[in-house]
Each structure stands twice: as C-alpha cells, then as structure tokens.
Amino acid sequence: MDNAEFHEWLERLNDDELSAAEREQLMSAIGSEQQKQEAFLNHYMLAAALEEQLAIDAERSPLNSRLRNWKPILPWGIAAALALFILLSQFMPDTPDSSNEKTSFLALLVNEAGAQFSDENAPDDIRFQKGNYKLKAGTIHLRFTNGADVVMKAPTAFEINDGFHMRLHHGRIWAMAPPSAQGFTVATPGVDYEDLGTEFAISVDRHTGASKLHVIDGQVDARHPDSKDLISSVTGGQSLRFANGKPEQTDTPDLKSYSTPGDIGFLRWQQNRAAFGKDDPDLIGYYPFTKSNSLLNEAANAITGNGEIHGARWVSGRWPGKQALLFDRDTDFVELDIPGKYEELSLATWVKLDRFDHSHNSIFNSNGWDAGDVHWTIHRNRSMQIGFSGAKISSSSQSLKTIPTNQWIHIASTLSLSSGKSCVYLNGELAGARQIERRSAMIRPGSGRIGNWLEGDRIDQAPMRALRGKMDELAIWKRALTEVEIKELVEAGKPSALWSIESK
C-alpha cells in the first residue's frame, strides 16, 4: 500500500466505506508498522490543519481568490471544453500537419440560438476551420483563437482565412476584439477593416457589395485590400460607408439590426422557456416573470400559487426585451404561497441586486417564523443563507461573504433532510453548506414574500428585510438539485457568452 492508497483508505474509513476485511488489513498495517502508525495520526492532524486553514482562506478572500482564477469571459458547460481547446490551439503550429488537422480550428462556436448552416460547409460541431460558411438561420457567437468575438445573424455568408482574418461576403456582424486580437481584419468587397482594439459593427449588402462600418468604441482602420494603403481611420461613434470603390460619409446605421452576444442569450432563454422543467415532476413552481398583474406560475406540475404583486414594478431584465420586477421600496414585495410539506426543496433565481439596506435582505421569506417556515436571505455582510424553522442548523461552515451587486447573478439554495445539508450556490458554484442537525422537522414554507418579510406577531431583531434590486426568473423544486443541475440552469440562462462575474 503506497502513501496515496493509504490515505485513500483512511478517507474511505471516514465515510464508513471499508469492508470488514479491508478494515482488518488497515488495522494490521497500523499495528505493525511504526511509520504507518504515524502516517495514520498525521492524516487526522493534517485534516485538523486543513479545516483551520481553509476556514481562514474562506474568511480572508471569500470566493474571490477562486474567481480570479476563472477565465473572465469563458462560459461554462460546452465551453469548459473549449477552454482546453483554446489552450491547445496556442501550442499548435500555424500550419498543422494532417495528424492534428481534425482538432485544429481557427474559431469556436461559443453560443448560438437556432443556428443552421448550409450543407456544403458546416462547422465540425463547434470548431470552425479555414473555409467558407453560410449561416441560413439563427444567430451565432464565434470566438477566434486570438480572442476576438464575432456575433452574426442569418442570412450571412463569410469566410475564415486564419486566426486574424475573415471575409464578410454579405450580412451583418458585430465584433469585439480584445488587445490580444489587435490587427483582426474583416475583409469586404473593396475594403479591409483592420481592428485596433475595439468594438464595431459591419454590414455588407448582398447585391451591391457596399459595406458599412460603425465603430462603437476604439478605432478601426479602413485599408485598401491590395496596397494596404490607409483609406480612413474611424473612431468611436463614427461610421463609414464604402461603395463603388469610394468611402462616403454616412449616418449612424441602425445598430438594432445587428445581433449582440446578449441577443443570443435572450433567444436561447426564449427557446428554453417553453420546455423548462417540462419533464421534471419535481418542478412545483416556475416563474419566467412575464408582465402581468400577477406573477404567473408556468410549471407543468404547479403546486405553488401565482404571486401577488404588491408595489414592485415591471422593468427590464437580463435582456432589453425581458421583464423583471424591481424591488426598491420597503413596501415592495410579491406574496407567494408554497403549500405542502417537503423533505427537500430547491429555489433558484436570477437577480441583480442594488444594495443591502438592512441586516437581512429577503429573497424569499415565509411569513413569521413558525415550524417549517423557510427563510432565504442575504446578510448585510453579503453572505447568503437558507434555513427553515425547526432545523437546528450548525453554523460551523460560513457561507461566502460576497454576493456581488449591480450585475445579473444566479443564486440557488437547497434544503435536504435526507442528506442533512443546506447549500447555497452563486452562479452555479457551491458557495456555502451547513449541516441540518434535526432531521425530524419538516419543510413547510407556506405563505411568504419574495423580496420582503412579514414579521407577523413575532418580535425580531431584524424585522426590515426589504430587498433592493431586480428579479427576473424564479423556480422552485421539491427536491434538492445537484450542483451539476444548477450549473446547467446558469448555462441556459446566462445573459451572454461574455457574461462573467466581476467580484469586488
């Protein structure tokens, strides 16, 4: 038994997962070897040190240190694999030999909604290699290996030449190039647009080949395709039209006709919405927040009621066309009934929080605090907890302390009597877990308020729990979701492929 195996066995021993024979074998190893005996004791002393050190780390830089390790604009899910591909691509020669031709690529599909390519040249799954492509339907978000993001919607015909050059035959693209992609060039009939670290939109007319450039931020140089002579430098806020071999002054084009990364996010959300949790009998409440006099539950197996809106106003949500409810006064809330008794419960929501005015800020709080009542709150110190009355919850593990403000985030919480755990998640990442000590109690949320708390006849030190911010989607399950499931929710509902967490 080598060292790693020895510790592996001790880890299994701790979960009570060693067979009698294995236990016997471990015992005799510990009993006969001085060295193993010390390694055994050391295992637990290391565990004690780990507990202490990890608690200090969590306190010192709650979540932040891990967030810093994230690639800021890489999405999860499919794109977790992409991160690896992108990494690999950097080590690949410019002219790959035939053996790795299949895995080489110049751009990756990082997001799409309803995308269809013409058959003669479709991407290899999510990988785009040199060649011509025709987008027949839908919207796509491409990321070039140099980091440039290009979003386009059908109908568009384009060609990828290499990691820094593409040609737009016709259609509309929106592009954002980070410093690493400076020099990224979009060729069009008669003119090349060379990016100098910027955000811009280009369209090419299908019939005339005339192109229009609008620079949103930064600078783009228009150059002659052969001589590379500078035709014009266009800076933020300016537009250029190029037709019949000549540049012309032009008005700002209608930027709404271009697709942005956020548009794909919204399209995808709209596509997913109808099917959300359709085959999941445990989904008891699904509130997509569509403008109405009340907050409508669209779950196929709805148990929770429609929400009664008091004070909260309809405003725009994750995307311009999506509605959200704004809670910004002490009298704003949505009354919601979650009838029934549960062994497990999960709640997940998208919110954009403005600030924390009170010591407790309610996401959802059952009225009062009677047996089984559920309180999901964010503390002023930006930590998040969920608990229910009757569960003696140990606070030995503190939840993270930085729920960020002023950006859309996904928060979720789970309660499970069978596993004895209460967990909270931020953007699909486990952010805190606490032990439920008394498992005989039941979870009975009953009537409660989103974004507020009705104290009832209770005297509480934190009676004011009005939320300050927006909410634009909420779902409730009668089981504890796994972290993988929660990650999928985040992936499906994230505002765009560029969305990331900017933690302060």
Place this chain on the structure above:
Amino acid sequence: MAAHQRRLYAFIYSLVQDRHAADDVLQEVSAVLWRRFDEFEEGTNFSAWAYKVARLQVLSWRRKQAKLAIPIEGDELSILMDTAAVMAERQDERLAALEHCLSELTPKQIDLLRRRYHFGFSANEIAEQGNRSRRAIYKSLGKVNAILMSCISSKMEDPNYG
C-alpha cells in the same frame, strides 16, 4: 484558535477520527481544565496536564462508542496516544507548512479539499456534485493527501524553515 487549543484538537482528532466528535471532546476537555484549574500545580507543565485530561476524555469517549474506527486498547492505545501527543505538539508548524504547501496544488485540488474539509461533504456527495465517480473522488483525495503530507514533512524537517 489559541495554540494550545489547536494542539489539543489535533491530538483528540487523531484519536477519535471524527470532526464533530473531536469538537465535542475538546469542549469537554476545556470545561474540565477550567473547572479543575485549582488542581493544577503551578510550576509544573500545563501542557502535560492538559494532555492527561485529554487522554482521559478520549478514553471515556471511546468507551461510549458502539463501534470504533480503530478498535485498539490497552498498551497499544497508550503507545498510540504517546506518539499522538508528541506529534500534536508540532501542529503550529504543520499549519504554517500547510499554508505554503496548498499553493502547490491546482485549483481543482483546492476545490476538492474545500468540499471535503471545509464543507464536510462525503465522497458520495462530492461525486454527485461534480458528476464524477465516488472511486475517482477517493483516489484524488488519497493523492492530494499524499502530496500535502510529503510537502509538509519536508518543510518540517528543514532546519531552516519556519
């Protein structure tokens, strides 16, 4: 955590092999130390007295268990406790070394340690959270433990360290 408390906790943990039990026993030991402080003779070794109390509490805890992870008794247990006391005295050094050694791990390994040792999940739960097999979790835990162990002991043996 006060240094002597940290050492006692390490000592107790290594002998009861359960985090919650170790918390309980340490609390018991602290209460006894406090209650019987007048029995402590000034000028004698406080730490030796504290270990004596801790040994008795550990024995009393072990007697109450229906099943013990390591069911040894008598002289064997007594020798194990002697070794544990010597090793626990170096818990501060172990913690300091650990802080350095953690920086040698990958973010993935740190994440695994957080789940196991900070949040207290079973391998089963961690496996579900990450869509991995339980076997793979145990393997990774064994490996990370071995890496840390060898890193810590090399730092603790280095006379120039600390």
